[in-house]
Amino acid sequence: MEKLRVRLGVNSYDIHIGPNLLAQTGRILKETGFSDKLVIVTDTKVGSLYGNTLKQGLFSNGFDVLTIEIPEGEEQKSLETAGRLYQQLTDFYAERTTPILALGGGVIGDLAGFVAATYMRGVPLIQIPTTLLAQGDSSIGGKVAVNHGLLKNKIGAFHQPRLTISDITTLKTLSPRELSDGLAEIIKHGVILDGEFFSYLEENIDKIRSFDDQVLERVVSRSAEIKAGVVEKDELDLGLRNILNYGHTVGHAIESVSELKVWHGEAVALGMLVEARISNRLGIMENNEVDRLKKLITRAGLPTEIPGLQVERLIQAMKHDKKILQGRIRFVLPRSIGNVFISDEVSQSVIEESLTG
Numbered sequence: 001m002e003k004l005r006v007r008l009g010v011n012s013y014d015i016h017i018g019p020n021l022l023a024q025t026g027r028i029l030k031e032t033g034f035s036d037k038l039v040i041v042t043d044t045k046v047g048s049l050y051g052n053t054l055k056q057g058l059f060s061n062g063f064d065v066l067t068i069e070i071p072e073g074e075e076q077k078s079l080e081t082a083g084r085l086y087q088q089l090t091d092f093y094a095e096r097t098t099p100i101l102a103l104g105g106g107v108i109g110d111l112a113g114f115v116a117a118t119y120m121r122g123v124p125l126i127q128i129p130t131t132l133l134a135q136g137d138s139s140i141g142g143k144v145a146v147n148h149g150l151l152k153n154k155i156g157a158f159h160q161p162r163l164t165i166s167d168i169t170t171l172k173t174l175s176p177r178e179l180s181d182g183l184a185e186i187i188k189h190g191v192i193l194d195g196e197f198f199s200y201l202e203e204n205i206d207k208i209r210s211f212d213d214q215v216l217e218r219v220v221s222r223s224a225e226i227k228a229g230v231v232e233k234d235e236l237d238l239g240l241r242n243i244l245n246y247g248h249t250v251g252h253a254i255e256s257v258s259e260l261k262v263w264h265g266e267a268v269a270l271g272m273l274v275e276a277r278i279s280n281r282l283g284i285m286e287n288n289e290v291d292r293l294k295k296l297i298t299r300a301g302l303p304t305e306i307p308g309l310q311v312e313r314l315i316q317a318m319k320h321d322k323k324i325l326q327g328r329i330r331f332v333l334p335r336s337i338g339n340v341f342i343s344d345e346v347s348q349s350v351i352e353e354s355l356t357g
């Protein structure tokens with residue numbers, strides 16, 4: 001088992017990463033100082049797979065538990081669902097000290113995190129991520145949000161978890177498409193900051209896809225460490241943290257225009273490739289580096305061509321993005337694998353050409 005510390009002053013917290021941690025969560029929470037009642041928020045699929053294991057450990061450590069199960073899917077990241085959760089918390093007499101445990105993927109983490117950030121002006125949040133995307137990325141850093149219609153993460157907050165517990169064993173029940181989807185943000189961490197990690201992913205991609213425990217633990221740990229390192233330097237997303245948006249300017253647009261048929265990680269993979277091609281067209285990223293990225297994305301089981309490409313709608317969607325600054329579309333562009341910069345000076349024709357290939 002590995003333990004990472006995210007150092008954010010009074011908001012500092014630990015991330016536990018390892019196999020079979022769900023059953024130990026009750027003990028870990030008790031050691032962290034929690035007692036009495038708590039609320040698990042999960043989706044129906046994760047709840048049926050892992051709810052009991054988690055609850056048994058909580059009961060045997062004396063916790064009074066309310067479990068709230070919501071349907072699966074990105075559509076649940078909405079103010080409507082948040083409203084129903086507030087009501088259930090109220091009915092349970094949840095107090096300002098009652099922690100919310102987000103058991104599930106990034107959707108549950110973002111939604112339950114948003115509810116934790118806003119219910120009674122904030123209650124403790126414990127992230128228990130069960131997808132690769134959530135373990136290696138979304139459960140770290142405190143960004144929580146719901147969507148506004150098709151506009152991703154429009155309504156949100158910063159609310160750091162008090163603890164994150166990543167049980168690697170839970171990854172084994174992901175479908176191949178779900179595992180691949182989670183790999184996109186992990187590859188992204190290699191491209192933005194760590195060329196060596198990118199090479200490790202190249203060498204071990206087949207082991208990752210066959211759920212090798214040791215490799216998965218290393219991948220989740222390093223990915224979490226890279227993200228935590230950025231968040232520690234820029235908790236509130238005022239500068240450096242922008243580099244985590246690599247692949248997202250185009251990716252979020254693809255997600256919106258596809259009406260969420262393209263999943264988040266798939267859209268980010270497509271976005272990373274388009275943004276690498278933009279850099280290449282600007283004469284910065286070399287052909288062989290773009291090829292390396294495309295090859296790893298392909299070997300990770302992720303798409304490299306935008307389905308039903310609609311250039312105008314994608315550009316329109318990019319203009320609605322949160323990353324817009326004074327009306328200009330802002331991109332994180334790779335110079336090479338492991339090194340990125342930010343630019344808002346990309347012409348529309350370069351964007352259009354790079355979307356198509």
Ligand SMILES: NC(=O)c1ccc[n+]([C@@H]2O[C@H](COP(=O)([O-])OP(=O)(O)OC[C@H]3O[C@@H](n4cnc5c(N)ncnc54)[C@H](O)[C@@H]3O)[C@@H](O)[C@H]2O)c1
Binds near residue numbers: 072110265
């Ligand atoms: N807050 C952040 O910093 C941040 C960063 C990146 C992405 N996100 C958000 O994360 C979300 C995507 O997260 P996701 O990809 O984890 O999707 P998800 O939460 O929808 O999970 C995908 C599917 O996998 C199922 N699942 C989860 N764990 C499982 C397991 N162990 N075994 C079997 N099935 C399992 C879920 O029921 C769901 O059907 C998006 O909403 C995105 O915006 C947030």
